[in-house]
Amino acid sequence: MPVTGVPSPMRGVRVYANALSLEAFRELRREVRRLAEAGTAGGFHWFPFGSEPGGVVERAIVRLRRLARPGSPCAGAEWWIRGEAASARKPLHFDKDELLFKQAGRLVHPAFASVLYLNALGGGTAVCDQTISSDGAVLSPPEPRASIAISPRANQYAIFPGGLIHGVIPARATPKARATMRITLLVNYWTRPPLAASRLPPRH
Numbered sequence: 001m002p003v004t005g006v007p008s009p010m011r012g013v014r015v016y017a018n019a020l021s022l023e024a025f026r027e028l029r030r031e032v033r034r035l036a037e038a039g040t041a042g043g044f045h046w047f048p049f050g051s052e053p054g055g056v057v058e059r060a061i062v063r064l065r066r067l068a069r070p071g072s073p074c075a076g077a078e079w080w081i082r083g084e085a086a087s088a089r090k091p092l093h094f095d096k097d098e099l100l101f102k103q104a105g106r107l108v109h110p111a112f113a114s115v116l117y118l119n120a121l122g123g124g125t126a127v128c129d130q131t132i133s134s135d136g137a138v139l140s141p142p143e144p145r146a147s148i149a150i151s152p153r154a155n156q157y158a159i160f161p162g163g164l165i166h167g168v169i170p171a172r173a174t175p176k177a178r179a180t181m182r183i184t185l186l187v188n189y190w191t192r193p194p195l196a197a198s199r200l201p202p203r204h
Contacts, residue, residue, distance in 0.1 A: 010129050010146050012112075012161040016067050019116060019157035020060060029118055031056035032081055032183065044098075046197035048076040054202030060116075061187055068159045070112050070189035078110065078188045078197060086122035086180045089170035094132055095162055095188055099195040107134050110162035110188035117152040122182025123169035125150045125158060130165045139165075152182065162188060 020028065035057075045057075053059040061077050084090075097108045115125055128144040149169060150158045160166065168182075 009131075009161055009164065010127070010148060012159075012164075013127055013148055013150075014067075014159045015150055016157045016159075017153065018155055019067060020063055020155055022155075024060060024063060025155045027056055028060045028185070032118060032185070035081065036083065042081075044078055044080045044194075044196065044198075046076055046078055046193055046199050048193070048199070049074060052202075055200065057185070057200075060185070064114065064116060064157060064187060065189070067157055068112055068114055068187075068189060073191050074111065074189050075192050076190060076197075078190060078194055080186050081183070082186055083181050083183045084122070086182045087171050087174070088168070088182065089123060090168035092126070092128070092165050092167040094165055097194040097196075101136075103195070105135065107132060107136050110190045112159055112189045113162045113164075113166070114157065114159040114187045114189070115150075116185040116187065117154060117156045117158075118183040118185060119181075120151075120153050121171075121180050122152055123171040124152060125166060126169050127158075127160050127164055127166045131163045132165070152184075 047053070047058045047061055049065075053062050057079060061079060065077070094107065095110055095113050100106055100108055126147060126149050128147040130139050130141060130144050132139055171182075
């Protein structure tokens with residue numbers, strides 16, 4: 001559901017419980033474990049829309065896209081799996097075409113960024129109302145005026161405009177938090193493929 005009572009551009013933040021069917025969610029969690037065991041869970045992957053989904057993750061993205069409603073044109077989805085200690089933090093940052101930024105110093109963001117929580121461990125996702133100029137020199141507004149913290153819940157899906165600054169709030173560093181993993185599927189929707197986009201071999 002959309003987050004209400006907040007100023008624009010935060011109105012673009014949406015959160016959905018039970019994003020996937022229970023069967024699809026369990027299948028996705030099994031696939032994430034398989035990818036981790038195979039050593040292919042890391043890295044960024046590309047799913048071009050208009051092509052047949054080539055595996056469990058891409059089939060899940062087809063379902064998530066119906067909630068995200070990224071609009072047209074939307075060339076596809078960049079996705080990756082993030083697993084880290086539940087006590088870990090991710091500093092505030094902007095999602096971008098990493099290779100383009102490295103080569104040309106130009107910031108280009110996805111149309112929408114999104115997070116599917118595969119468990120309820122770790123800190124929440126913080127989204128603030130700041131954007132940044134294409135050369136990375138100017139934040140607007142200079143200081144955040146509004147922010148939202150989204151707590152992780154299994155099978156919860158959060159979507160927000162791809163140009164907003166965001167990060168992971170650190171959970172309390174208890175022995176349990178250090179010993180358990182916060183696991184998420186990150187999906188960014190792009191109007192054109194990022195320069196380094198590559199697709200995993202299909203697996204039906």
